[in-house]
Amino acid sequence: MNILGIETSCDETAVAVVADGRTVLSSVVASQDDLHRPFGGVVPEVASRAHCERITAAIEEAVRASGLGPESIGAIAVVRGPGLVGALLVGLSAAKALALAWGKPLVAADHLHAHAYAPVLAGFDELPHVALVVSGGHTVLYIVRDRLAPEILGATLDDAAGECFDKVAHMLSLGYPGGPAIAAAAAGGNPRAVSFPLPLVSRDSLDFSFSGLKTAVYYRLRRSSTGRGPLPQISDAERRDVAASFQEAACKGLADRAVEACRRTGVGALSVGGGVACNRRLREILTEECRSAQVKVFFPPPQLCTDNAAMVAGLAALSMERGAISNLNLDADPTPLRSR
Ligand code: KG4
Numbered sequence: 001m002n003i004l005g006i007e008t009s010c011d012e013t014a015v016a017v018v019a020d021g022r023t024v025l026s027s028v029v030a031s032q033d034d035l036h037r038p039f040g041g042v043v044p045e046v047a048s049r050a051h052c053e054r055i056t057a058a059i060e061e062a063v064r065a066s067g068l069g070p071e072s073i074g075a076i077a078v079v080r081g082p083g084l085v086g087a088l089l090v091g092l093s094a095a096k097a098l099a100l101a102w103g104k105p106l107v108a109a110d111h112l113h114a115h116a117y118a119p120v121l122a123g124f125d126e127l128p129h130v131a132l133v134v135s136g137g138h139t140v141l142y143i144v145r146d147r148l149a150p151e152i153l154g155a156t157l158d159d160a161a162g163e164c165f166d167k168v169a170h171m172l173s174l175g176y177p178g179g180p181a182i183a184a185a186a187a188g189g190n191p192r193a194v195s196f197p198l199p200l201v202s203r204d205s206l207d208f209s210f211s212g213l214k215t216a217v218y219y220r221l222r223r224s225s226t227g228r229g230p231l232p233q234i235s236d237a238e239r240r241d242v243a244a245s246f247q248e249a250a251c252k253g254l255a256d257r258a259v260e261a262c263r264r265t266g267v268g269a270l271s272v273g274g275g276v277a278c279n280r281r282l283r284e285i286l287t288e289e290c291r292s293a294q295v296k297v298f299f300p301p302p303q304l305c306t307d308n309a310a311m312v313a314g315l316a317a318l319s320m321e322r323g324a325i326s327n328l329n330l331d332a333d334p335t336p337l338r339s340r
């Protein structure tokens with residue numbers, strides 16, 4: 001079955017058509033980075049308005065690029081949460097309108113379960129597996145036995161990994177979004193220049209905490225644990241060293257807990273997803289650690305790591321198989337992961 005998926009949980013207006021939960025026929029992603037850059041982060045109201053302006057064209061383009069007509073599309077899938085409520089509502093309204101106008105079933109998808117599904121679209125078939133989902137809004141470790149109901153093994157207690165990259169990039173005046181900017185600056189720096197704390201809660205826990213790492217970078221840049229106002233100027237060489245040392249700690253912490261999750265569950269396959277999974281250093285460290293732990297690790301291509309709607313349309317094929325169809329009363333569920 002061909003499914004049209006819609007994703008508007010944050011700052012990407014995304015629509016895709018996927019065949020049989022596996023083959024991406026089209027995937028349109030309209031990024032809003034330029035709109036949010038001047039603010040140094042996603043502004044929810046700006047995101048909602050941009051989704052309203054872009055959603056119709058994104059749907060038209062995804063249908064056109066798929067080469068299919070509405071008669072060949074079997075269902076409309078949409079992310080209902082977690083995410084920004086105003087942004088989610090735009091996608092939900094568009095999905096309901098299409099489902100009603102075309103007479104198709106409506107399927108709800110969880111944004112994070114969709115991230116954990118994304119590797120399947122790149123040929124990853126293992127079950128069960130551990131999934132590390134690391135994005136601007138979330139950091140979570142799942143064991144996936146059933147792709148529609150991944151079980152949480154650990155999650156961040158405070159900042160998400162991507163949020164921490166974005167905030168540290170801001171402190172280093174590296175611009176937004178911070179992840180790619182940190183990665184670029186880190187390429188010319190020394191990862192051993194500063195010893196930052198790993199974003200772990202304790203050796204017993206599979207949870208993460210990024211606030212201590214973020215604060216450690218702040219105090220390093222402030223050069224003391226007191227003081228206010230703008231941060232002192234730093235040289236480009238120091239900026240690169242701090243970026244590299246921060247990236248090293250963030251990626252080591254993520255890799256360490258992901259491999260530990262595999263060890264504790266006895267599961268021999270790990271996938272990664274979410275925007276931070278694009279990070280080259282994270283991929284290198286995971287490759288190394290998984291090799292010594294004899295865990296098979298799978299990295300989807302970057303366009304399946306960052307927010308996209310193909311992962312939503314793919315996951316929805318499983319819901320259709322199980323008859324898990326929603327009605328037009330479907331509402332957004334923006335509840336953050338840690339309150340679920
Ligand atoms: O999954 P995503 O596109 O959107 C959310 O659901 O949040 O992830 C965006 C996040 C941003 O915080 C961005 O800075 C981060 O992913 N990111 C990276 C890299 N590319 C994107 N973080 C580290 N290294 C990268 N190369």
Ligand code: ZN
Pocket residue numbers: 111115135274275306307
């Ligand atoms: Zn996401």
